[in-house]
Amino acid sequence: MIELERTFLAKYIPEGLHNSPSREIVDLYFPKSNPHPKLRIRKIGDKIEMTKKKPIDNDVSQQIEQTIELSEAEFKELTKLDCHKTEKTRYYYEFDGKKAEIDVFHGKLEGLVMADFEFDEISEKDSFQMPDFCLADVTQDEFTAGGILCQRIYADIEKDLKRFGYKKLPIKEVNPSK
Numbered sequence: 001m002i003e004l005e006r007t008f009l010a011k012y013i014p015e016g017l018h019n020s021p022s023r024e025i026v027d028l029y030f031p032k033s034n035p036h037p038k039l040r041i042r043k044i045g046d047k048i049e050m051t052k053k054k055p056i057d058n059d060v061s062q063q064i065e066q067t068i069e070l071s072e073a074e075f076k077e078l079t080k081l082d083c084h085k086t087e088k089t090r091y092y093y094e095f096d097g098k099k100a101e102i103d104v105f106h107g108k109l110e111g112l113v114m115a116d117f118e119f120d121e122i123s124e125k126d127s128f129q130m131p132d133f134c135l136a137d138v139t140q141d142e143f144t145a146g147g148i149l150c151q152r153i154y155a156d157i158e159k160d161l162k163r164f165g166y167k168k169l170p171i172k173e174v175n176p177s178k
Contacts, residue, residue, distance in 0.1 A: 003053070003065045003118065004125045007144055008134035009166050010102065010113035017102060020091045025103075029084040029150045037147040041070065041078050044090070048075045061125060061139045084150035095131055104171060108153040111168030112161075114144065136164040 023045045029037040040051045048070040056062040070078070086109060091102040098117055105112040115134055119125040130137055138144045143152075143160045154168070 001065050001067075002056070003063045004061065004120070004122060005063070005116055005118050005139070006061055006125060006128060006137060007139045008115045008117075008130055009136050009138055009144075009161070009164055010115055010133060010169060011135035012133055013113065013169060014093060014095070014102075014131075014133040017091050017093055020093045020102075022089050022091045025088050025090050027086045027088075027146060027150065028079065028081075029086075029147050030081065032082045032084055034147075036142070036145065037084065037150070040146060041075065041083075043075060048072065059140075060145070062122070084147075086146065086150045095133075100131070104169075105149075106171070109149060109157075110171060111154050112149075112157070113169045114138070135166055138164070 026043045028041040030039045030041070031037055038052055038054070040053075042049055042051060049067050050070055051065060051067045053063040053065050056064060087106045088103045088109075089106070091100075091104065093100045093102050093115075101116045101118075103114050103116070105114075115131070117128060119128065141160070142148055143157055149157070
């Protein structure tokens with residue numbers, strides 16, 4: 001399958017995000033020895049899958065994605081391996097007729113919020129206008145790739161984020177009950 005996607009840093013938490021459907025995500029990246037692991041095991045709610053993505057012509061906005069479903073038992077065995085891990089809440093936010101996947105990172109990356117938009121056509125992807133709640137298009141910036149982020153803490157990427165004028169977004173702004 002070919003995935004067409006653009007990724008943006010959030011400028012602020014959009015109105016009503018905490019009322020949007022959401023799922024907790026745990027991502028495990030393998031092999032740990034690779035500076036940019038490409039193999040990901042994802043647990044999102046009750047669904048578990050192994051995914052490998054490969055950019056088309058070095059353009060990460062267009063990737064060949066291969067995914068297989070895994071059982072809970074397989075996931076438990078794979079978590080015993082040496083890997084990198086990230087945790088986040090993904091909100092499914094309606095914006096201008098499209099569904100944004102807004103990731104609010106937890107733990108070592110708390111304060112980082114990014115929005116992904118997926119597209120059916122290249123022309124739709126290329127003509128998409130960045131929403132006001134977004135700060136910058138970071139689709140092609142390697143430091144935002146999951147296989148890179150999983151090895152970092154917020155302080156490690158702060159210099160990259162400052163290039164865009166990004167300001168750490170507190171989790172309480174997303175979910176006022178926290």
